[in-house]
Amino acid sequence: MSDRPNSATGPTGGRTAGPTAGPDSAPRLSELVAAPVHLVEEAVIDTARLLGESGQLPMGRGLASGALAFALGVLSVLGVAAFHFPEYLTTPELRAQYSVDVLRHVLFGALVLSASLAIMNLVLKRARGLNLVALGFVAVALAAGGSHVPVHDFPDHTPYIGLDWFILDLLGSTTVFVLIEKLFPIYRGQPLFRREWQTDFVHFTVNHFIVGLILLTVNFLIHSLFGWAVSDRLQNAVQHLPFLPQLLLCILAADLVQYWTHRGYHEIPLFWRFHAVHHSAKTLDWMAGSRLHILELVVTRVGVLGILYVLGFSKGVMDAYIIVVGFQAVFNHANVRLPWGPLRYVIVTPEFHHWHHSSDDMAIDRNYAAHYAFLDYLFGSAVRGQKGFPERYGVVGDYMPDGFVRQQLFPFRGNPG
Numbered sequence: 001m002s003d004r005p006n007s008a009t010g011p012t013g014g015r016t017a018g019p020t021a022g023p024d025s026a027p028r029l030s031e032l033v034a035a036p037v038h039l040v041e042e043a044v045i046d047t048a049r050l051l052g053e054s055g056q057l058p059m060g061r062g063l064a065s066g067a068l069a070f071a072l073g074v075l076s077v078l079g080v081a082a083f084h085f086p087e088y089l090t091t092p093e094l095r096a097q098y099s100v101d102v103l104r105h106v107l108f109g110a111l112v113l114s115a116s117l118a119i120m121n122l123v124l125k126r127a128r129g130l131n132l133v134a135l136g137f138v139a140v141a142l143a144a145g146g147s148h149v150p151v152h153d154f155p156d157h158t159p160y161i162g163l164d165w166f167i168l169d170l171l172g173s174t175t176v177f178v179l180i181e182k183l184f185p186i187y188r189g190q191p192l193f194r195r196e197w198q199t200d201f202v203h204f205t206v207n208h209f210i211v212g213l214i215l216l217t218v219n220f221l222i223h224s225l226f227g228w229a230v231s232d233r234l235q236n237a238v239q240h241l242p243f244l245p246q247l248l249l250c251i252l253a254a255d256l257v258q259y260w261t262h263r264g265y266h267e268i269p270l271f272w273r274f275h276a277v278h279h280s281a282k283t284l285d286w287m288a289g290s291r292l293h294i295l296e297l298v299v300t301r302v303g304v305l306g307i308l309y310v311l312g313f314s315k316g317v318m319d320a321y322i323i324v325v326g327f328q329a330v331f332n333h334a335n336v337r338l339p340w341g342p343l344r345y346v347i348v349t350p351e352f353h354h355w356h357h358s359s360d361d362m363a364i365d366r367n368y369a370a371h372y373a374f375l376d377y378l379f380g381s382a383v384r385g386q387k388g389f390p391e392r393y394g395v396v397g398d399y400m401p402d403g404f405v406r407q408q409l410f411p412f413r414g415n416p417g
Contacts, residue, residue: 043136046129051198056191062126065117070130072114073137075167079107080141082163083149089163091211092156098168100151106171108147114138162211169208177286177334186337186354186389194283202404204290207297214294218301226306235312243316250313250321254304255371261303262368263381265296273411280400280407282393284357289333293408328371333357337389348373355383358390 050067057063082089115138118131178192207214238246265275274293281288308318332353340349348369356367366383369375376382394400401410 042129043132044129046127047133050130054191054193054195054197057193060126062121062124062131066121066127066130066134069114069117069121069134070137072110073118073134073141075171076107076110076114076141077137077144078163078167079103079110080144080146080149082167083107083145083151086151087154087156087158088160090160091162091165092160094162094165094168104147111138111141111146160212161209163209165211166205166208170204173286173330177330177336181285181335184336184338186335186350190283190285190335194285196282196402197287199402199404199407200281200287200291203292204287206294206404207290207292210294214298214301217298218305221298221302222306222309225302226310229310230312231310234310238311239314243314246313246317247320247324250308250311250317251324251371253307253311254321254325255369255375257303257307258300258370259368259375259379261300262370263365266365266368276395276400277407277410279357279395281357282398284333284335284354284393286330286334289329291407293411295411324371332370344373345377346374347371351389354389354393355386357393359392359394359396360390362386363390364396 046066047070050063050070057067086095114134118135118138121127121131122135181190238249241249262275265271274296277293278291278296281291308321313321328348332348332350334350336350338349340351343349344352348367348371352367352369352373355363362385363383366381367373367376368381373382401407
């Protein structure tokens with residue numbers, strides 16, 4: 001933070017005398033206005049710099065703690081809004097699973113931590129603008145009721161956006177995966193705010209906010225396209241399997257569809273235009289897996305969930321599958337190196353999937369599986385002879401534009417090289 005000259009001090013730092021003593025020496029109105037205006041400018045500049053730049057955060061300047069305070073302040077405001085309007089901002093399937101009292105405690109803890117970090121940095125005069133903004137979000141959240149907003153009865157069948165899913169997934173994912181990435185990194189120098197993190201964060205946010213629309217679309221298409229294939233006899237046979245074999249069969253059925261759909265995205269030029277959005281990330285971490293074209297997201301989910309709907313797996317198995325697929329989708333893109341031994345030939349690991357994203361010649365159009373790595377060995381599409389992890393990621397030719405909107409529009413007007 002640069003030192004700014006004080007209009008009330010002379011070149012040697014001593015207080016200058018005014019032209020006359022008495023009332024004329026009182027601060028001018030312009031000086032009284034300048035101080036808060038300067039703080040507002042500083043807040044805007046610091047926040048814009050945090051959101052617009054990438055790279056390592058300098059230590060000892062309050063930026064890392066200020067970024068945490070800022071994020072928790074924003075999430076707290078969103079959390080209070082979700083308490084006020086649960087019928088429109090929360091996911092019906094999700095709110096049936098969690099405890100409102102526990103979420104109140106989480107919200108209260110976030111407010112306390114955000115305020116504490118922001119005040120500490122303000123006292124120490126570190127990143128004042130950013131921490132003022134964080135404290136402002138805390139004040140807004142408290143003024144709107146904080147963690148004490150009452151929740152009254154509300155209808156279940158209303159249009160909604162998945163704000164609660166966004167908040168919980170962001171908090172959970174950053175807590176778990178950032179910690180794992182720091183403990184077991186592939187690339188030790190990779191910063192948390194790596195290049196193009198803003199684009200992937202927008203993908204992450206939009207995918208969560210439109211979860212209601214996606215589920216509605218997917219469910220309609222599944223029943224329309226696969227309803228004719230449903231057989232009570234087949235579904236009863238599947239549901240009578242023990243839990244673990246049924247779960248493994250569920251994952252296998254899903255991954256077979258995922259494998260061939262994924263392979264089609266690579267080998268059919270028209271489909272590649274959509275899938276290239278996902279491959280355009282030049283750095284992989286836990287958030288990179290969120291970079292998807294919305295149409296690809298819908299088509300893949302229809303195909304995968306369609307076969308599971310036909311086979312009729314039990315609710316417990318489907319719930320477990322959703323956890324597995326949610327974890328692997330994030331974990332396999334993470335900046336994580338772990339010793340897998342022979343297991344790497346059975347299940348998809350970060351190493352296996354990182355090679356799928358590599359732009360090295362040996363890795364092009366390889367490693368399609370999402371769960372079971374042995375499918376690629378079975379169908380002859382596994383990367384062979386690789387050592388360690390890739391050095392280059394992204395699409396060959398680097399022709400994909402940055403930014404969520406431009407990437408969504410790219411398949412309709414782009415020209416892949």
